[in-house]
Amino acid sequence: MHFIKTRFNYLFTTTKGLILVAVAMIALETAIWGMLSGPMAEMGVREIVIKALGMDIVQSEREGRIVILYHSIAMAVVAIETYMITGLLAMREFYKKAVRVLITVGYLMAMIFGMGFAYFGHNWAFHGLYITGLALIFFAGVLLTIALNPWDPAYRLPSPDGRGAGGEGLPSPDGRGAGGEGLPSPVGRGAGGEGLPSPVGRGAGGEGDYARTKSGIDLERAAFFTTALTTVISAIFGAVPGSFFGNGFEVFLAENIIRLPEKTTMEYSIIGHLHIMLALIAIMITLIIGRWLDFKGAWHKTAMPLMILGCIVLNLGVWGVVTPLEPIAHMIIYVGATPSMLAALFLLIWSWGKLIKDGTAHLAKPTFLQKLAALVRDPLKFGPTWQMLFMNFTTSGIGIFMAIKLDDIFRLWPAREERIELTGHWHALSAIIATIILFYYGDMIGLKGKVRQIYGWAIIFLSDLALGAVTVFEMKRLFISEAEQQPLVNLLMYMIDFGLGFLLVLLAVVMVWRLIDLFKPKGRWTEEAAHELAEEVAK
């Protein structure tokens, strides 16, 4: 009993345990459902899986199944990000626990019952439980937003001169507090008020200054808050039309109606929802990575206001598609996307600079090659921002190119070609977000030495190979005709299958290792249970 209790407590009450469960669930679902399409379907594996698992595949319900499949994976990713946020940022214990309980129960219900409903016959109780799961995640989002309130005096940052923020406050006894009652937090970054468990150590002085307003509002926290708030609002843009279409089961995939000039408000809402949710997940993981790496200094001070501004404008543009602003919504979206992407670029510049600086600190005058070696020395810290850069090739670059050349090139091709580009580029973005999570996960589970190098570089090499091939596949009509494409398609498919296949194998190896570790009385899990993410920031 003690054995089960201790493991259960690790898996469902600690940050790293919760993340492990969610990663394992995604890995399992991806491995099984990945066999239903693409080359696996061509090889006949799909039929075997369908029969072996007793799936009930109705042709007319494919779009509905896919919508539930996407949601079940996305909810687990949102849960992982939420665990990271609640592990990295200071918040009241009640909120931390409530958010985690709600989102854990929510995503597990959405995943298990959603997939049960979609693929294993229509058990309507399952459908109800799936919707309940999504609702719980929504409420977790509402609570998280409240918990992140940046105006709360408890979370204000001290001014760089060490004085407490907010006028009345004096520095806390350890010199890092920020007014209020001046109670220091246990580990650092004291914030007054209730003596919050804020282990971040983001004090003032030295290089350690962060983006803040004059009154001490933590702009990084404000960026997290803005992203959480807009995510909750944007979820409504999916929930309302989801109920509208779902009640009659007139489900559709947005990429299939993209060329129709007349769309209903509900259809626009769905299109806006799917775009903004993925963008917000990407913005949130950028903020998380910044916090993990302890993003600070001048670049931080410039990036955070841009992140907030970009996030708000981007959302306003997307929400605008269901208003009379629809004709100019895309323009607003571009205006919003630019500062968001600039903020990510600033994180990249700062983090690469730091990696180089830290890695060449022992050298008086490092050469270019020595700097390069320092930059790539730790693939887990280099990987996230590298992937953000790579994303410009697979997603942003493609998107901008398509937008510029839509009428001249892409709309002259069949709609199915355009669909390949649309679905390809957002699948690539999703995969990139997943790899960034895996980099951070690799660090938080304490991978060291050769294993860390192999794990990190395998993720970079395998995912970039696969996603690079996906990008060429999407754009192949630019340089090869349909009649001549097969050998090129074959090569690209090999690259995609090799990259994604071995990436999944790598993930499976990690998951098996973690499973075995759970059986050890003094396994790594016991260490992980004792440390919160915030304690490990920028180690």
Place this chain on the structure above:
Amino acid sequence: MKRIILTLGLLAALLASCAPVDLNPPVPVYDTGVDPNAWVQIPAGEFYFGQHNEVAYTDAYEIMVTDVTVAQYVDFLNAALADGTVKISGEYVVGFYPGDPFHGKKHEIRIDPGDYLFVPLNDPASRFTFDGQRFAVRPGWENHPMTNVSWFGAWGYCGYYGWRLPTELEWQKAARGSDTRPFPWGDEITRQHANFYASRDPFEDMSSYGSLTTPVGFYNGNTYDGFQTVNAASPYGLYDMAGNVWQWVGDVQPQEGFSDRLMHGGSRNTYDMDLRIWVRNSAPPMYYGPAVGFRCGR
């Protein structure tokens, strides 16, 4: 040594991917026994339209049992060239089209009255040749569906004989009959039902030219050199309403400002999900491709 082998292997794979593909490879010749000149009567009445089974109505009409074949289209080109209905313009065969209404909507293409591309002349993927005087079928492709034909070319062919392209409603009714089946033959699809991507028919070599067209009416229950097919006719007896080639339908601007033309049926080059009756594809009317054909209605 290992690195050299790996590098050489990768180079070989890259070179193989760039190797030219024989776009007109020798293909087996089969007589399917299905007459491409046959028509079938579809009665007036309601049917289930689209994925969500909306009840729709059509008047009675006739529709071709198969796609228009290369041989049929070549006959048309020779006759139409002789009487001036079509003419050669540079690298294309063109014909007159009276134009579409233009609303100035975003992404809308202006199509004024004028001559438009019917088929390209020298596309290596085309199944016909032109010697400057006469069009001829490339040997072996006579009873394959006509491809590399634009919507204008399909519209021109049907109109030349006093027919027309079927509307989307008519096409779906002919494919589906009176129930809600996803495929013309029923609920499930196997490799014996239709020609789709990696369906392993005798006209497919995924290591070089990929999936080619099959003769019209190929999936009729016959066995071809050991390849057993299922009779995949629709309830009204139409063949190839799923797979082989996308089929242009006749609707012009089903939505104001939508200048694309719709296609249905999926093709030899798409996954089976695109073979479901309601799945739409579309392209501008001047588009032509090696996996797009048509049939006529009247």
